[in-house]
Amino acid sequence: MILPGATLGILGGGQLGQMFTLAARRMGYGVWVLDPDPDCPAAAVADRHLCAPYDDFSALALLADHCAAVTAEFENVPASAMIYLEARIPVRPGSTALAIAQDRVREKTFFQDLGLEVAPFALLRQEDDVELVARKLSFPAILKTTRFGYDGKGQQNVTTASELPAAWASLNTPEAILESRIKLVQEFSVVLARSVEGMMVFYPLAENRHHHAVLDLSIVPARIPEALQNQARQSAACIAEALNYVGVLAVEFFVEEEGRLLVNEMAPRPHNSGHYTIDACVSSQFDQQVRALCGLSLADIRLLSPVVMMNLLGDLWEEGGPDWQKLFQHPQIKVHLYGKKEARPGRKMGHVNALSSDAERALAVLETLRQDWNWPR
Known part of the structure; x- marks a missing residue:
């Protein structure tokens, strides 16, 4: 086990790297971030920011020398970087999972080889x-x-x-x-964590809505038949076991018009649709990422409140930004801004979690905000 006081490394300093860093530092770990962007969100909260390309072997050597273990914020880290680090320190998840997720054909073939259906x-x-x-x-x-x-x-x-x-x-x-294209009825995701010993925990499923191919809303609890939820958890567990996966894994699913379940893709890391866990669960997906990386026991994933997560995209800043006064008038809303300096259409600038006694009421709160901001559904 890697205990508090140690330093952890992460490749990627975007919002996922930032949230990992905040979770790790809260738990008593130091964090070094490798990211070529001098203004990456994680740089503001990490102990050290190595501003270098992901395949800069002098920077990778510094990570290997000063960090007890390393993870990645996103799947498109160069394979050479992961292989270099794996030979020196624990890297979780490993390069195999990232390599499969990097290539859509390899990923879908991998799913099929496990007996899972894809489009x-x-x-x-x-x-x-x-x-x-x-x-x-x-x-x-x-x-x-x-x-x-x-x-x-x-x-x-x-x-x-x-x-x-x-x-x-x-x-x-x-x-x-x-x-x-399939006749799509619903989209949802399974976010799980798997420990070094092979223990798995599953967060409540998130029902997802997209706008222009970007995740818009995640609704929890998902309004999905229980039989399909169980099938999805079993499929996600099959993927994690086949990879001997250690860390947080997200798997996206489609439900066809006929009720057939299809695997869409996997993300070998925390996922946008799992951001609700920060405010609505006993332990967030980023807490689990730290625990799995450090070889610790996994934490309680219990849902404390129904919740709807909504992304805040750069489009909102085209007219000067969200109406913060109206946003903060809602006591059920928790605001998360990533500190990105440039707002662009489609860019994820932050998210909000609306918590209420049921998901429909949380959704109604966000729909009110949409009307105020003229935000597309």
């Missing part, structure tokens, strides 16, 4: 693949880059097969993955 997909690598894929999949579909896509970035809607060549060219990528 129909096909890989495009050369021009001859276009005609084959067009015959294989139904349209409309979504064309995505195989790597580095998130929050709707790196993807194009494709209504018919004839649009496919132009859509692929617009992505400017040597390979892409095409996924058939």
Whole structure:
């Protein structure tokens, strides 16, 4: 076990790195952050910020020399960096989980190999693949880059097969993955933590709503049939076991019109849809991230209050920012701002958690704010 007083390292200093750092420091640990952005949110709260590229081996050597263990804020850390660190200190989760999550085709194939269902997909690598894929999949579909896509970035809607060549060219990528659109009824996520000993705990499922492919709301408890919730937890546990995973893992699911459960993707880290845990659970997903990294027992994940999490995107700042006075008039709302210096459309600047006696009332509070701000549903 790594006990308080030790120093932990994290690759990535965005809001997830910031929230990890705050949890770790509250629990008595020092934190070093490696991030190339001099203004990254975690820099303001970490003991030391190594402002360097993720594959800067002199910076990685400093982490290895001064940190008892290292984790990552996001999955697109270079594999070479993780392998270098793994040879020297504990890295949790390991490079295998990150490598799978970095590549959409490898990720979906991994799910299929475990016997889990995914939306129909096909890989495009050369021009001859276009005609084959067009015959294989139904349209409309979504064309995505195989790597580095998130929050709707790196993807194009494709209504018919004839649009496919132009859509692929617009992505400017040597390979892409095409996924058939499904008749979607619900989206939700499972956030779990798994310890060094293999113990797992599951947070209450979050029912998710997206706007322009960016997470908008997470509603907890999720209004999902219990049988589907159990199936999702079993699927997420299967993924974690297959990876011998240590840390916090999020798995996103789709529910088809016919009630079939499909795995969408995994995030080998805390997740945006798990931010409700900071205010509504006994222990947050970031507390669990610290505990798993340090080889400690996992904490209680009990839900203390129904809650709805809403992201605050940079679009709100285009007209001068949210109406803070109206926001703070609601005593049920907990505000989390990330300290990002530049607001851009679609950029996550913060989030709020609305807590109430039931999720519908919490949702109503946020809907009132939407009307006041003319915020899109």
